[in-house]
Amino acid sequence: MAGDVLWRLRLPRILLAVFTGASLALAGLLLQDFFRNALVEPGLLGVSAGAGLAAVMVIALGVGGLWVLPFAAFAGALGALALVLAMGRRLGAGNAELLLVGVALNALAAALINLLLSLGDNTTLRSANFWLMGSFAQANWELLLPSAVLLLLTVTRSWQHSTALDVWQLGETEAAHLGLDIQRFRREILVLASVLVALAVAQSGGIGFVGLLAPHMARRLGFVKHRQLLPASLLLGAMLAVFADWLARVLIAPLELPVGVLTALIGAPAFLLLFLRRRT
């Protein structure tokens, strides 16, 4: 009986937290590198907003089934990515332009989500809100396996780019002069980061701050090369998510808090602390 609970509930839940935390942390690292800006977090591109919009639409329509919500969210995320890439190309694909597209997409998706929520009934509102605030409670083996494969693929590809990511820090043109095919690199990093965000959001909803905090913690620990930053961020992201989920379960047990609330509750002060400590 106890073994059954462990196998059916606890273990998948912990694994989902690990996957989600690791995905968000790596996405955060890739995007912070890509924009050479430490303030960038995975939500900035509008990809998670796209996922959120698709998820809320499914909830509002009342479509059920194990695979429907995560798949809709995943499709929403990739749809947002396609939009960002297409708009970026039209605008000249500069980094500032990409961020502007992301900001606009975020605003648009947030407005549409609010519209759906204000039109929906109470049940819709509650379950959509629960999803938007993030949770690992829906973890199950059927969804964990494909996402493990996808995570492994994206992590491997990112690892292959680790020296290129170091080179990229010299500056875009300098990286090109060191032989990096910058157009292809930019596209690949954007796709990798978006798939990672989609992976996290599709199963766990809106989990904030892990993607911002984990790469910062890795840097604060003194890691500078991507051969070290990559694994460190993955590990820290996973640990943060598991810890937040444990708190979410025990703080007001037997009731449960949305884990996204906790990641932000822990993450925001921790983030500020990192900066305050750096000053002294």
Add this chain to the structure above:
Amino acid sequence: MIALSGVSCHFGAHRVLQDITVTLESGCIALVGPNGAGKSTLLRLCTDGGRYFSRAGITGDICLDGSALKNMAPDALARRRSFLPQQHADALRLPVHDLLCLAAWPHGRSDLASATTKPLYEQALQTWELTSLASRLYDELSGGERQRVQLARTWLQMRLHPLAHERLWLLDEPQNSLDLPHQQRLRQSLCQEARTGALVIFSTHDINFALRTADRILVLKSGRLHAAGSPDTIADPVLLQDVFGVAFDRMQHPADGIPWLLPH
């Protein structure tokens, strides 16, 4: 090695280079000219054909050993050519050692520890006096130290190419932030590479540095190639006053007899 014929470049309505035709085989070439004369743009065109300029209109042909530079694969180009830009990303948090190892990346290496590359790495540290800085973080270095790191990085990238006569080293104002002893080291390094067969092209605002370092000087004025020739022919007060709007006296350096220009 590099042949430009009828090369013009404009950004919008602003013409930066007009009808540049010149062939550069080997040796040490200095680019001089007032601010905005087109020195940096010309260097960039020789580096990558201008392919990363946004909204630039480039006409004419730029060829490296007979093939169009802008069509060459970036990785193949990076194995024989390195470029020192005028400005560097300053938020770069890497130890000097790891930063220098990035020079080996286009050559398919992730470090400089092998038997063939280690002596070069040691030489780079010595030439640019970086031995004591090797484990320091780049973003914690002074401006002059950063410049030395970047010089060492581009030197290594170019030197890792096995064929001396195919090496191409381009430097945009390499003297920036360097103190006098390191400017001397820079001069020796530029001359040394040119002597072994590489093509070295650098821009400078220091006419005397150009006279003492280069085999050939290109004078740019308002985007045009105003004059080109040996240091002796370029050290002409009339020519230089026409370009810079400053009067010069031509002297001889007491130690080696090389022309020395004194502005007044």
